[in-house]
Amino acid sequence: xxxxxxxxxxxxxxxxxxxxxxxEVLAPQLAEIVEWVGRLxxxxxxxxxxxxxxxxxxxxxxxxxxxRPSQPLETALANAPEKAGPFIKVPKVIEEx
Amino acid sequence: MSVTSFRLSExxxxxxxxxxxxxxxxxxxxxxxxxxxxxxxAFISVEGEKALERARAVDRKREKGSLAGxxxxxxxxxxxxxxxxxxxxxxxxxxxxxxSATVIxxxxxxDAVFIGKTNLDExxxxxxTESSAFFVTRNPWDLSRVPGGSSGGSxxxxxxxxxxAALGSDTGGSVRQPAAFCGVVGLKPTYGRVSRYGLVAYxxxxxxxxxxTRTVEDxxxxxxxxxxxxxxxxxxxxxxxxxxxxVMKETLGPFKAAHLKEALIEKIDPDVKDIYWKTVDGLRDLxxxxxxxxxxxxxxxxxxxxxxxxxxxSSNLARYDGVRYGFRDSDYGNLREMYINTRTRGFGExxxxxxxxxxxxxxxxxxxxxxxxxxxxxxxxxxEFERAFANVDYVVTPTAPEPAFPLGAxxxxxxxxxxxxxxxxxxxxxxxxxxxxxxxxxxGLPIGLQIIGKHxxxxxxxxxxFLVEKKVEFKNNRNIINWKEEK
Numbered sequence: 001x002x003x004x005x006x007x008x009x010x011x012x013x014x015x016x017x018x019x020x021x022x023x024e025v026l027a028p029q030l031a032e033i034v035e036w037v038g039r040l041x042x043x044x045x046x047x048x049x050x051x052x053x054x055x056x057x058x059x060x061x062x063x064x065x066x067x068r069p070s071q072p073l074e075t076a077l078a079n080a081p082e083k084a085g086p087f088i089k090v091p092k093v094i095e096e097x
Numbered sequence: 098m099s100v101t102s103f104r105l106s107e108x109x110x111x112x113x114x115x116x117x118x119x120x121x122x123x124x125x126x127x128x129x130x131x132x133x134x135x136x137x138x139a140f141i142s143v144e145g146e147k148a149l150e151r152a153r154a155v156d157r158k159r160e161k162g163s164l165a166g167x168x169x170x171x172x173x174x175x176x177x178x179x180x181x182x183x184x185x186x187x188x189x190x191x192x193x194x195x196x197s198a199t200v201i202x203x204x205x206x207x208d209a210v211f212i213g214k215t216n217l218d219e220x221x222x223x224x225x226t227e228s229s230a231f232f233v234t235r236n237p238w239d240l241s242r243v244p245g246g247s248s249g250g251s252x253x254x255x256x257x258x259x260x261x262a263a264l265g266s267d268t269g270g271s272v273r274q275p276a277a278f279c280g281v282v283g284l285k286p287t288y289g290r291v292s293r294y295g296l297v298a299y300x301x302x303x304x305x306x307x308x309x310t311r312t313v314e315d316x317x318x319x320x321x322x323x324x325x326x327x328x329x330x331x332x333x334x335x336x337x338x339x340x341x342x343x344v345m346k347e348t349l350g351p352f353k354a355a356h357l358k359e360a361l362i363e364k365i366d367p368d369v370k371d372i373y374w375k376t377v378d379g380l381r382d383l384x385x386x387x388x389x390x391x392x393x394x395x396x397x398x399x400x401x402x403x404x405x406x407x408x409x410x411s412s413n414l415a416r417y418d419g420v421r422y423g424f425r426d427s428d429y430g431n432l433r434e435m436y437i438n439t440r441t442r443g444f445g446e447x448x449x450x451x452x453x454x455x456x457x458x459x460x461x462x463x464x465x466x467x468x469x470x471x472x473x474x475x476x477x478x479x480x481e482f483e484r485a486f487a488n489v490d491y492v493v494t495p496t497a498p499e500p501a502f503p504l505g506a507x508x509x510x511x512x513x514x515x516x517x518x519x520x521x522x523x524x525x526x527x528x529x530x531x532x533x534x535x536x537x538x539x540x541g542l543p544i545g546l547q548i549i550g551k552h553x554x555x556x557x558x559x560x561x562x563f564l565v566e567k568k569v570e571f572k573n574n575r576n577i578i579n580w581k582e583e584k
Contacts, residue, residue: 029511055527071196
């Protein structure tokens with residue numbers, strides 16, 4: 001598993017920006033970590049797909065799909081960084097061409 | 098003996114009989130916090146006024162719960178309505194919890210008193226509590242050393258007598274390793290035993306909430322209370338919850354425990370090795386038969402864990418984008434820039450590292466080679482445990498490869514990750530694991546024994562841990578600083 005990590009591409013996917021200086025530190029560290037986790041390549045494993053709950057000795061438990069009271073508006077908005085009346089204020093989602 | 102050395106059941110019994118006021122208990126602990134906190138720095142926020150108010154309410158109640166007046170410290174990634182929940186991160190620095198976690202509701206129903214929120218590695222990502230965005234917590238046994246992590250604040254608070262018990266969360270060892278470093282008891286329950294509703298998610302297929310306490314009995318009591326049905330967490334199994342403190346004292350009888358052959362060739366500190374073998378010899382005196390078993394997936398468990406945890410973290414932490422809650426950077430031209438600037442300024446270095454690793458492992462072209470491979474490796478780890486538990490009742494290991502290390506000693510991330518070498522496997526397989534103090538290094542630092550059990554057999558873990566606790570006579574696990582002062 002020889003794969004070099006394209007740090008700019010991964011940053012773009014993760015919505016993060018690194019300064020050149022941070023890249024100098026993080027890029028080799030990540031390369032080293034990726035090489036280390038790449039040890040799994042040595043293993044011969046069955047090709048069956050395993051979901052994130054495959055380690056559970058029981059099935060996921062669901063309750064009846066019934067409506068329940070939810071957070072009151074004031075509580076839900078209390079931590080919002082910017083508000084306008086009963087709304088969370090965000091920058092324009094669709095850019096003008 | 099001072100109030101701050103009492104067991105949970107002693108506090109409860111005195112408060113219930115009105116021989117001691119819950120308010121007095123809380124005052125004693127707040128005084129202790131005032132004295133110890135400048136050195137230890139276990140708490141992100143101390144909620145003295147709220148705690149006293151709550152204690153007075155407990156004193157007024159006619160029927161008192163099984164934790165009446167017990168001061169509990171809570172890791173700052175578990176929500177308590179109306180209190181801050183920072184997760185040790187700038188991005189949630191001013192976040193006030195709009196509701197309480199299920200575990201908090203369960204403890205409150207038994208009249209526990211929440212005394213404050215404890216420091217942690219940012220979002221639980223770390224093994225020393227040094228990646229907190231705010232400050233480092235110091236190990237009460239030696240202030241130049243780390244308390245372990247990520248629940249380092251909770252472990253240090255209990256060890257320093259600043260709380261009678263604490264809650265932490267364990268994704269790859271974050272309750273057990275700091276418990277070992279601080280000489281307290283720490284349990285990661287079976288995945289599915291304790292509701293995670295109200296725990297801020299790091300890696301959802303691994304996270305479990307667990308108690309940190311001074312004694313095994315206290316741990317059994319807290320576990321009994323926080324376990325069981327919820328309806329707000331679909332990963333919570335519908336299983337009966339045994340009366341752990343009662344079952345713990347029942348005769349264990351002959352048992353079989355296994356060493357993992359591959360685990361013992363790891364680089365282990367000589368003192369840890371020495372104490373571990375002494376403890377294991379002691380298990381034989383307790384009726385144990387010790388066998389060695391092969392565990393070929395052992396060396397792959399840690400890299401497997403880091404792929405899975407980082408992948409899930411990259412997904413879980415995508416929600417911190419400055420839109421609905423938390424920090425929003427004020428400098429942006431459009432929506433995408435707001436996301437990027439908020440996350441870039443809000444997250445610390447270790448969190449960024451793990452988000453980037455996880456994003457990479459899940460990205461197109463690499464998913465099969467990394468994430469899927471890790472998921473299959475995880476299955477192999479589970480199967481090997483299953484095979485082991487067909488023949489034995491327990492698997493035992495040291496909790497950590499070394500005692501508490503000096504602050505600032507591990508600057509290289511991979512070296513830090515190796516701290517979790519003994520603990521991650523239980524998370525991968527969803528098994529319960531407990532760390533119980535089993536001795537001191539030559540430098541006087543606590544060392545922990547990890548006991549891993551079968552799914553939903555915490556009762557058996559408590560039985561053996563209780564015997565180990567009695568056997569090693571770890572006298573100072575009740576209140577180390579008092580003990581040192583009295584000596």
